[in-house]
Amino acid sequence: xxxxxxVACETFCLDDDDTxxxxxxxxxxxxxxxxxxxxxxxxxxxxxAALSKCHNxxxxxxxxxGAFNLHGDNASRATMLIHISTELPYLPGDHVGVFASNRPxxxxxxxxxxxxxxxxxxxxxxxxxxxxxxxxxxxxxxxPHERLPACSLRTLFTKxxxxxxxPDPNLLQHFSSVATDxxxxxxxxxxxxxxxxxxxxxxxxxxxxxxxEVLEEFPSVRPSAALLAAQLSPLQPRFYSISSSPMVxxxxxxxxxxxxxxxxxxxxxxxxxxxxxSNYLRNINENEDIHVFxxxxxxxxxxxxxxxxxxxxxxxxxxxxxxxxxxHRKYQRDNLLKGTINFVYSHRRVSWWSRGKVLDFCAGVRGxxxxxxxxxxxxxxxxxxxxxxDLYRKEKQDMLEDKxxxxxxxxxxxxxxxxxxxxxxxxxxxxxxxxxxxxxxxGHFYVCGDCTMAEHVLQMLKQIIQEHGRxxxxxxxxxxxxxxxxxxxxxxxxxxxIGDIKCRRYETSKLVNLGGR
Numbered sequence: 001x002x003x004x005x006x007v008a009c010e011t012f013c014l015d016d017d018d019t020x021x022x023x024x025x026x027x028x029x030x031x032x033x034x035x036x037x038x039x040x041x042x043x044x045x046x047x048x049a050a051l052s053k054c055h056n057x058x059x060x061x062x063x064x065x066g067a068f069n070l071h072g073d074n075a076s077r078a079t080m081l082i083h084i085s086t087e088l089p090y091l092p093g094d095h096v097g098v099f100a101s102n103r104p105x106x107x108x109x110x111x112x113x114x115x116x117x118x119x120x121x122x123x124x125x126x127x128x129x130x131x132x133x134x135x136x137x138x139x140x141x142x143x144p145h146e147r148l149p150a151c152s153l154r155t156l157f158t159k160x161x162x163x164x165x166x167p168d169p170n171l172l173q174h175f176s177s178v179a180t181d182x183x184x185x186x187x188x189x190x191x192x193x194x195x196x197x198x199x200x201x202x203x204x205x206x207x208x209x210x211x212x213e214v215l216e217e218f219p220s221v222r223p224s225a226a227l228l229a230a231q232l233s234p235l236q237p238r239f240y241s242i243s244s245s246p247m248v249x250x251x252x253x254x255x256x257x258x259x260x261x262x263x264x265x266x267x268x269x270x271x272x273x274x275x276x277x278s279n280y281l282r283n284i285n286e287n288e289d290i291h292v293f294x295x296x297x298x299x300x301x302x303x304x305x306x307x308x309x310x311x312x313x314x315x316x317x318x319x320x321x322x323x324x325x326x327x328h329r330k331y332q333r334d335n336l337l338k339g340t341i342n343f344v345y346s347h348r349r350v351s352w353w354s355r356g357k358v359l360d361f362c363a364g365v366r367g368x369x370x371x372x373x374x375x376x377x378x379x380x381x382x383x384x385x386x387x388x389x390d391l392y393r394k395e396k397q398d399m400l401e402d403k404x405x406x407x408x409x410x411x412x413x414x415x416x417x418x419x420x421x422x423x424x425x426x427x428x429x430x431x432x433x434x435x436x437x438x439x440x441x442x443g444h445f446y447v448c449g450d451c452t453m454a455e456h457v458l459q460m461l462k463q464i465i466q467e468h469g470r471x472x473x474x475x476x477x478x479x480x481x482x483x484x485x486x487x488x489x490x491x492x493x494x495x496x497x498i499g500d501i502k503c504r505r506y507e508t509s510k511l512v513n514l515g516g517r
Contacts, residue, residue, distance in 0.1 A: 032128075032227060032230050032231060033227070034224050034226075034227055035129070036128060036129040037126065037127070037128055037129070037224075037226040037227050037229075037230045038126075038127050038129075038142070038226050039118070039124040039125065039126060039127070039153070039225065039226045040124060040125050040127055040142075041122060041123065041124055041125075042123055042124060042125035042150035043123060043150060044123035044149075044150055044151050044152070044155075045149045045150050045151065047061065047159070047289075047291060048060060048061045048291060049149075050149035050150075050151060050159075050160075051099050051149075051159070051160075051291050053147065053149055054147045054148060054149060054160055054234055055099075055147075055234065055236075055237065057097070057237075057293050058293060059099065059291050059292070059293050060086060060088055060291070060292060060293060061289050061290075061291055062084050062085055062086040062088075062253075062289070062290050062291070062292055063084070063085040063086075063287060063288070063289060063290070064082065064083070064084060064085070064284050064285065064286055064287060064288045064289075064290050065083040065084065065085045065252060065286070066081075066082070066083040066286055067080055067081070067082050067083070067281065067282075067284055067285075067286065068080065068081045069282075070256075070391055070392070071388075071389065077259070077389075078258075078259040078282055079256065079257065079258050079259065079317060079389075079391060080256070080257040080259060080278075080281055080282055081243070081254060081255075081256055081257075082254065082255045082257060082281055082284070083249075083252055083253075083254055084096070084252060084253045084254070084255070084290060084292065085251060085252055086251070086252070086253055086292070087251060088253065088292070088293075088294045089246070089294070090242055090246055090253065090294045090296075091246070091296070091301055092242065092244075092245050092246075092301065092302060092321065092324035092325050092327070092328045093241070093242070093297050093300035093301045093302065093321050093324065093325070094241075094242050094294055094295065094296050094297050094300075094301075095239045095240060095241055095242065095294070095295045095297055096239070096240055096242055096253055096255060096292050096293070096294055096295070097237035097238070097239050097292060097293045097294075097295055098237060098238050098239075098240065098255070098277055098281070098290065098291075098292050099159065099235075099237050099290075099291040099292070100235070100237075100238060100276050100277035100280040100281075101158050101159055101280050102157065102158050102159075102161075102163055102164070102235065102276065103274060103276075103279070104158070106163055106164075106210065106211075106212050107154065107157045107158050107163070109212045109215075109216075110157060110163060110211055110212050110215065111153065111154065111157060113212075113215045113219075113221070113222055113223075114222065114223060114224070114225045114228065115178075115222040115223060115224050115225070116225075117153055117225045118153070118225075120152060120153045120154045121152045121153075121154060122152060122153075123150055123151055123152050124150065124151075124152065124153060125144055125145075125149075125150040126144070126145040126148050126156075126226060126229055126230060127142040127143060127144055127145065128142070128143055128144075128145055128230065129141070129142055129143075130142075130143050145230065147234060148160055148161075148229065148234075153225060153229075156229060157229075159235065160234060160235055161229060161232040161233075161234065161235055162232055162233045162234060162235045162236065163210060163211040163212065163232065163235075164210045164211070164273075164276055165210070165233065166204045166207070166208055166209050166210070166214075167209075167211060167214055169200060170231070171231055171232075172188060172214070173188070173189075174223070174227070174231065175188055175214070175218060175221045175223065176188030176189040178221055178222065178223055178224075179218055179220045179221045180220040180222075181218075181219075181220035184218045184219075184220050184221065185220075187218075188218065188221075206264075206265055207264060207265065207270065208264045208265075208270075208273065209264075210273070211232075213271065235276070237293075238276070238277035238278075239295065240255040240256070240257060240320065241255070241256075241297075241320040241321040241324075241448060242254065242255060242294075242320075242321065242324055243255055243256045243320045243321065243323045243324055244323070244324050244327060245324050245327035245328035245331055247327075247328060247331040247335075248327040248328070248330070248331055249327075253292070253294075254323075254324075255281075255320065256317050256319070256320040256323070256391070257277075257278050257281050257282075257317070258278060258316065258317045259275065259278045259279060259281075259282045260274070260275030260278045260279070261273070261274050261275070261279070300321065300446065302325060302328060302329070302444075303376075303444050305376075306332060306373075306375050306376065307373050307374065307375065307376050308376045308441070308442060308443055308444055309376035309377040309378070309379075309437040309438075309441050309443035309444075310325070310376060310377075310378050310379070310443060310444045310445075310446065311379045311381070311434065311437060311438065311443060311444070311445050311446070312325060312378070312379065312380045312381065312446045312448075313381045313423050313427070313445075313446065313447045313448070313449070313457055314380070314381070314382060314446075314447070314448040314449055315382060315383030315384065315411070315422075315423055315449045315453060316383070316384060316391075316449060317391070318447075318448035318449030318450075318453075319380075319382055319391050319392060319448070320448065321446075321448055322380060322446070322448070323392055323395065325378070325446075326378065326380075326395075326396075326399045326404050326405055329375065329378060329404050330399065330402065330404040332375065333375050333404065376441070376443065377406045377407075377437065378404065378405050378406055379405070379406060379407045379408075379409070379430075379437070380396065380405055380407070380408045380409065381409045381411070381423045381426055381427060382396075382408065382409065382410055382411070382423070383410070383411035383412070383413065383421075383422060383423040383453075384410075384411075384412065384413075385412065385413050385414035385415075386412060386414055386415050387410075387412060387415055390410060396408050409423070409426045409430075411423045411425065411426050422453070422456070423453065423457065424453075424456045424457050424459075424460040427457065427460050427461070427464070428460055428464070431464045431467070431468065432468060434461070434464055435464055435465060435468035435469070438461075438465070439465060439468075439469060445461065462476060462480055465479060465480070
């Protein structure tokens with residue numbers, strides 16, 4: 001049963017310490033009411049320390065060195081390249097977690113609807129009344145909230161509370177108890193939101209309302225600031241694949257961010273919603289502070305054996321980690337092909353020596369190759385809607401001319417003058433060579449993008465291996481399991497709506513989380 005429990009936890013993303021911590025806190029939390037929560041004035045904590053406490057992570061304050069729209073300043077859509085100045089160690093393929101800020105107009109709209117919020121800029125501490133049963137009876141004490149830090153109310157709703165996810169039934173039920181308009185109270189209390197869970201889900205997914213929209217729909221609801229803060233979930237970090245090599249850009253982390261805006265409701269007639277972190281990064285200024293941490297993705301690193309070929313599949317912003325790969329491969333080729341090279345790892349610092357000379361790099365080079373050997377071929381399959389949206393076009397061309405990338409394939413799904421093409425279609429056309437590189441030459445196969453695309457690519461790869469290897473259905477299933485078992489096939493999926501990253505590996509017929517979000 002332990003194996004099944006582990007698979008279940010990984011499948012439903014319960015292997016993250018934050019998830020367990022949040023669940024544990026929820027289970028032991030006392031019943032919240034206006035009499036059991038309060039704000040008290042307190043000394044504000046530094047932002048990095050406050051975020052570290054809230055998320056149980058070591059959060060660093062860094063600096064934005066630059067922000068650029070890869071489509072140009074006057075383009076109708078935005079994909080941002082963000083340069084972050086930091087000494088945090090990382091390897092190509094790792095993720096960076098970014099702590100965003102909620103949109104100011106949403107924060108101010110919510111604060112204006114709170115009941116007697118007091119001075120919005122004075123640091124306060126959220127406290128919960130705890131009851132302890134002793135031999136002398138029940139002892140009641142006020143204790144600080146386990147995760148939320150001491151800060152101003154405006155900062156709390158800007159940096160620490162999730163105000164964009166639709167409110168759950170418990171919060172709506174609380175709103176029904178504080179609504180002063182009888183009609184609104186009746187709608188909240190007796191409507192289908194509480195009587196029929198399916199109807200609530202339909203409303204939630206159709207409207208997908210954020211907190212301010214709900215308060216605007218029920219204007220007589222003026223919740224207590226302390227009670228509302230205690231019931232909201234923490235604003236979670238958003239994860240992005242790192243788009244740079246630490247050897248090529250020392251002291252910097254680059255990320256590639258698709259800016260998300262969309263209209264709610266199935267017909268697209270609802271209000272415009274904005275991706276929390278992508279729009280925060282779109283509007284961030286140079287030299288502004290940004291709070292981040294690095295999360296290792298060990299299954300998505302370049303192979304140790306640099307002679308192994310690699311095939312990279314990354315439509316859209318799925319190209320992000322592969323920019324780091326080709327930068328790193330170029331550095332390896334230009335600087336390390338000087339005799340036998342060995343590597344020593346210690347706390348993510350790397351030492352290498354060649355011909356008696358020892359050099360040391362922070363989170364640097366990974367791999368091995370001997371004189372006379374050549375670095376494995378590198379293929380990139382990229383896809384986008386139209387040619388004008390081809391990300392890093394010049395860099396890819398430069399890498400081709402410099403023979404860092406051996407071939408680059410472009411799939412266009414909405415170009416008016418050519419048939420609709422997806423990355424799996426181009427992989428199919430190169431089936432014989434793909435089989436040679438992956439199966440015969442023991443290459444590595446990487447995919448970064450949405451889950452639907454990854455599934456199509458997986459099935460295409462499986463079909464190619466079966467056909468060219470002349471395998472039965474059972475044989476190819478066994479081979480794919482073995483292939484994935486040695487992490488030569490890695491999938492990273494991105495949620496385009498919120499910019500999160502989920503790093504996953506296929507085992508049997510399930511997606512199993514590898515540590516990404």
